[in-house]
Each structure stands twice: as C-alpha cells, then as structure tokens.
Amino acid sequence: MSGTPHDPPHDVDPVRLGAYFALIEVTSLLRHAIEQQLHEDGGLTFVRFQVLMRLHRSPTGSHRMTDLADAVVVSRSGLTYQAGLLERAGLVVRSPSPDDERGVTITITDAGRALLGRVLPGHEEVVGDLLFEPLSRTDAQTLADLLAPVRDHMRAAPPRSVVSRRRGGRAARDG
Template sequence: MTTRWLTPEEQRAWRAYIAASRLLEDAIDRQLQQVGGMPHLFYSVLAGLSDAPGRRLRMTDLAEALKITRSRLTYVVNRLERDGLVRRENCAADRRASLAVLTDEGMAVLERTAPGHVETVRSLLFDRLTEEQVGQLEEICTGIAQGLQGEGAGAGADDVPWRRRSSCS
C-alpha cells in the first residue's frame, strides 16, 4: 500500500489546525482555572447538565455529548460531586444506569463563570472570523465530527470514546 503523503497545502493546514486548537484550548483552560477554579472539561460537564431537562443526564448520554470516555467522565463527576457541584441519582427507568445532576451550587458556579468564558471564546475565536468564516467553520467541524463518529467514511460507530471500554472493564 502506498502512503498518501500530505500535500504542502494540506501540511500547512494541518499544522495551523494543531497550533490553533492547542493554543485555544490552553487559553480557555487557563481562563476557567483563574475565574472558576476548574479546567475546561469540568466546566463543560456543568454546562452540559445545565442544558439538560431537569439539569440531569444519564452518564452515558453525558459522555456522548462531551465526546469523552465513560471512565474519564466518572473521574470528573466524582471530583465535581466531592465539591458539591454535581450529585448522582439512580435511574428509575434503568437500574444499571446512573444520572448526573447539576446541583444549585453547581448552577451558581456556572452562572458566575459563564460570562467570562463566553467573552474568552468570543474574543479568541469568533471576533477573528467573518460571518462567512463562522459558517464555514461549523460546516468543516460538523463534517469532520460526523466522519469520526462513523456517520461517513472512516472510524466505525463502536470506536468512539463514549463506547470504549477500559482494559479494567
């Protein structure tokens, strides 16, 4: 099989993507640590739960929404639970499942942290793009995500993070 090397244009685009995504994630993480005392992933869990009906989601659904492994989500929820920002409940419909629930304290932390987070995202990303580029960014990222989730050519549907089992499972 012949290796399909990246063209010079693809190599530049790839390197630009890597640099931008790492710098953006680092800046967002630093801002959230300074203002909310939490990393971006913890904030994402709180935000995901705040958008859910009754501020609660099955752990597997939350892992899927965040595109992370179930074991990583369990770690994050344990930490947030210890801080009183999230609690777990048994799922009445499925005894094997558990729900992550955003507490009132967690909602208050989110409400205090969200304005600065949104301003950071806006100033670091969207203020640098034209309206047309925002649409293109959405289209590009949606296409990549669909392909990686098995909705197009590429990875199989069972090879997504929230369905992966750790070696200890």
C-alpha cells in the same frame, strides 16, 4: 526511501498537512486560554466545565453517565472521577438511572448553575476575542459548516464507552 531525512514522505498533501497543523495549533491555543480563564474564575478544569455545560444545556439538567462520557470524550472511569469531584463540591448529584438499573444519572445542582453563571462571561470573552474576533459572522458560519461534517464523521464510530477492550485475552466492558 528517497530525499533527505528532513523531507516529508512524498504522498503527504501539503494543503491537508497545513490545515491539520493550523487546526491543532488553534485548538491548542484556544484550549490553553480557556483553561486559564476557567481556573481563575471558577477553579474549574476544562473537562469539569464541559460536564457542567452539557448538563446545564440539557432540558432536564441531567444525563446518563455513559452518554455524558461519550459527549465530552472522556473514559467512563475518567468521568466517574470528575463527577466525584464535582459532587463533593456540590455542583452535581448522581443517582440511579430511572431507565437502566445498572446506569447512573448525573444532574447539575443550583450551585453548579451558579458557578457557570460566574465563569461564562469570561469564557465567552476569551472565545470571542481569540476565535471569533478575526472572523466575520459569515466566516464563523462557514467554519461551523466545515466542521459539522467532520465532527459527524468522527462521531459516527461506536461510542468509546460501549466498545469492548481486550484485557488479558478476554473482552471486558469499560466499568
């Protein structure tokens, strides 16, 4: 290996590295501000907000738990835990899936929709101020156009909840 210990490897593209770190920094700063706002305005975590928003935006107000775990990028057990907290707060209900006897469906309640109604104005303000204020409408569309194929590429892999994991030498399904 040549160079000083502080030099990046020679094959690192500085443009890609710069884009990567800019994206990570922007998402970290934005998520931090959003998490603060959600906690202050509604006692919500980012994951619980994502769950409620996905349910709210669904035409039926419901999702299968496995599909929702994949959508919000959380493990099935992690979603089960979050759904339990939301259910105890009266924001969602869980029930057996009508399409799959082993599946569980989660549905937003009127209280969940009311909570979203309280936190969404502040959420939209934070996102607008931090992400969209420095961008023109054309820039925002360009950003969406640039990120869509990246998101689609990342989502093309099998959902995490259906990929078997190896435990103790045996394949196991995520419970």
